[in-house]
Amino acid sequence: MSNARPERAYDWVAAVLRWGSYVSAGLMLLGVALVFFQPDVPIQVGSAMPLGAMLEQLRYGNPYAVMQLGVVLLLLTPLARLMATSASFWLEGDRRYSLVSVAVLVIILASLLFSRASH
Amino acid sequence: MIGPFLILLLLGLFAGTFGALVGLGGGIILVPVLSLWLGLPITVAVGVSLVCVIATSSGAAAIYVQQRLTDMRLGMLLELASSAGAITGALIVPFLPPALVKGLFGAFLLYSAVLMVRNRVAEQESASTTDYPVRNYPLGLGVSYAAGNVSAILGIGGGPIKVPLMNVFMGVPLRVAAATSNFLMGVTAAASAILYYSRGDVYVAVAAPLCVGVFAGAFLGSWLAKRLHGRWIRLILVLVLLYLSALMLGEAFGFHVPGRGR
Numbered sequence: 380m381s382n383a384r385p386e387r388a389y390d391w392v393a394a395v396l397r398w399g400s401y402v403s404a405g406l407m408l409l410g411v412a413l414v415f416f417q418p419d420v421p422i423q424v425g426s427a428m429p430l431g432a433m434l435e436q437l438r439y440g441n442p443y444a445v446m447q448l449g450v451v452l453l454l455l456t457p458l459a460r461l462m463a464t465s466a467s468f469w470l471e472g473d474r475r476y477s478l479v480s481v482a483v484l485v486i487i488l489a490s491l492l493f494s495r496a497s498h
Numbered sequence: 499m500i501g502p503f504l505i506l507l508l509l510g511l512f513a514g515t516f517g518a519l520v521g522l523g524g525g526i527i528l529v530p531v532l533s534l535w536l537g538l539p540i541t542v543a544v545g546v547s548l549v550c551v552i553a554t555s556s557g558a559a560a561i562y563v564q565q566r567l568t569d570m571r572l573g574m575l576l577e578l579a580s581s582a583g584a585i586t587g588a589l590i591v592p593f594l595p596p597a598l599v600k601g602l603f604g605a606f607l608l609y610s611a612v613l614m615v616r617n618r619v620a621e622q623e624s625a626s627t628t629d630y631p632v633r634n635y636p637l638g639l640g641v642s643y644a645a646g647n648v649s650a651i652l653g654i655g656g657g658p659i660k661v662p663l664m665n666v667f668m669g670v671p672l673r674v675a676a677a678t679s680n681f682l683m684g685v686t687a688a689a690s691a692i693l694y695y696s697r698g699d700v701y702v703a704v705a706a707p708l709c710v711g712v713f714a715g716a717f718l719g720s721w722l723a724k725r726l727h728g729r730w731i732r733l734i735l736v737l738v739l740l741y742l743s744a745l746m747l748g749e750a751f752g753f754h755v756p757g758r759g760r
Contacts (some may be wrong), residue, residue: 388570389563396560396666396684404713407706414503422502426698446706450549453709454695456556457688464574479574483581487689490585494693 388467395463399456403449410446411484417442503707510550510711511718516738517554518719519731524712525551525654526610529603530742534749538704540596544653545694546705548687551655553709555684557731562677567671569670569678572632576660577682579639581689583646588690592697601750603652607743610658610738633669635706641667642682655683 414420423443427450428436436444465480509531514523525547526641532543562568641663645656657679664675694700 385570387568392570392649393560393564396556396563398721400556400560400713404553404557404710408710411503411507411707411710422703424701424703427695427700427702443702447702450695450700450702450705450709453549453552453556454688454692457552457684460556464570476571476574479578483574483578483685483689486578486581486585487685487692490589490689491692491696494589494696 385468385471387471388464391459391463391467395460396456399452399459403453403456406449407446408449408451410442410444410449413440413442413445458487461487483496504705506549506704506707507711510708510713511715512711513550513708513718514554514712514715515722516715516731516735517712518716519723519726519735522655522725522735524554524612524715525652526607527738527742529653530607530705530746532704533600534742534745536704538701539699540599541591541694541697541699542701542704544591544599544651545691545697545699546701546708547653548650548691548694549705549710551649551687552684552691553652553712553734555655555680555687557713557716559677559680559684562680564675566628567674567677568681569632569674570670570681570738572664572670573681575609575635576638576642576678577685580646580649580656580660580682580686583643583648584650584686584690585646585693587650588693590627594651597607599651600720600746602648604743604746604748604750605738606648606652606654607739607746611739611743613658613662614732614736616740630669630671634667636669638663646686646689649683649686655687657683662734 420442421440425494427433427447428444430451433444433447437448461480461484464485468474468480469477509528510524513527513531516522516527517524528550529540529543532538532546533540538546553759559568637758645659645663648654648659649656657676660679660682661672661675664670664678665672668675670678691700700736
């Protein structure tokens with residue numbers, strides 16, 4: 380196997396990981412800071428709210444909705460990284476490795492659908 | 499109201515700093531503390547820890563990829579197996595007795611402590627980080643599947659399994675093995691964390707301050723690493739791991755842990 384480093388793939392993946400972690404960490408920090416400035420908001424320890432409710436609560440500046448958006452973006456960052464890997468390897472002409480990333484993405488999404496269907 | 503957030507921020511800071519200092523993910527400290535002292539169900543402690551694993555992995559992996567240290571092709575192949583293992587682990591974990599999960603975690607903590615005492619297994623470092631023959635693919639895929647399984651059940655990144663695997667058994671230089679392990683850790687943790695999240699086992703109010711603390715701790719740890727004596731850090735962490743291991747194994751066998759949260 381070649382250990383050569385395809386430049387475009389490395390640049391894309393680094394950018395996705397860097398921005399994904401910065402933005403999600405920034406949102407989580409903002410949510411925590413909002414709790415500090417709004418001490419009257421009751422602590423919400425428990426499962427995450429449904430995504431529709433989260434988007435609705437974001438309009439009111441609910442700190443927990445802001446934190447949840449950060450957590451959701453963090454969970455999506457590795458999936459975005461898989462898409463970036465797949466697209467960049469495809470453009471580099473390395474179709475086999477591009478399909479490996481697609482396969483990982485399909486496995487993860489299929490397991491999520493299976494898990495939701497079984498609940 | 500802000501007291502619990504401060505505690506979680508500090509806990510994340512502690513776990514992130516130690517993780518960066520000795521090259522372990524924060525999960526190994528977070529899961530026992532969340533489960534034993536904050537009284538969270540073990541599945542929630544694991545789900546929250548996996549989110550923190552993604553946070554540390556993504557931040558560190560971005561740097562390693564930028565430095566061209568990561569072997570992306572090897573990482574992509576191994577994450578095919580580790581993701582499948584992680585999903586299997588996340589699907590079976592609701593059916594495992596909590597005492598068994600705690601017992602497994604206690605045993606893993608003990609393994610990590612022993613690994614740290616023995617210090618870096620049999621490091622095989624080669625001069626080049628780009629020119630090396632990778633061998634033993636079937637073994638690598640099999641162990642990656644198992645590492646994904648362990649990661650999903652225990653809420654850890656699995657570096658102590660994957661780095662020796664790549665370095666000793668697959669012929670990958672140590673620095674590349676560490677960077678590649680980090681690279682596939684994020685996808686592996688996400689594969690199971692998404693399932694924990696969809697089951698309601700990720701408490702956002704716990705995960706967010708912890709992740710912020712872990713992020714800050716990772717920066718602090720890498721800054722301190724150049725200024726502190728590695729031997730003492732290692733000794734302190736071995737003692738912490740042995741202590742947490744005794745507590746987790748004690749809980750698994752039905753003993754009461756002093757100060758345990760309810």
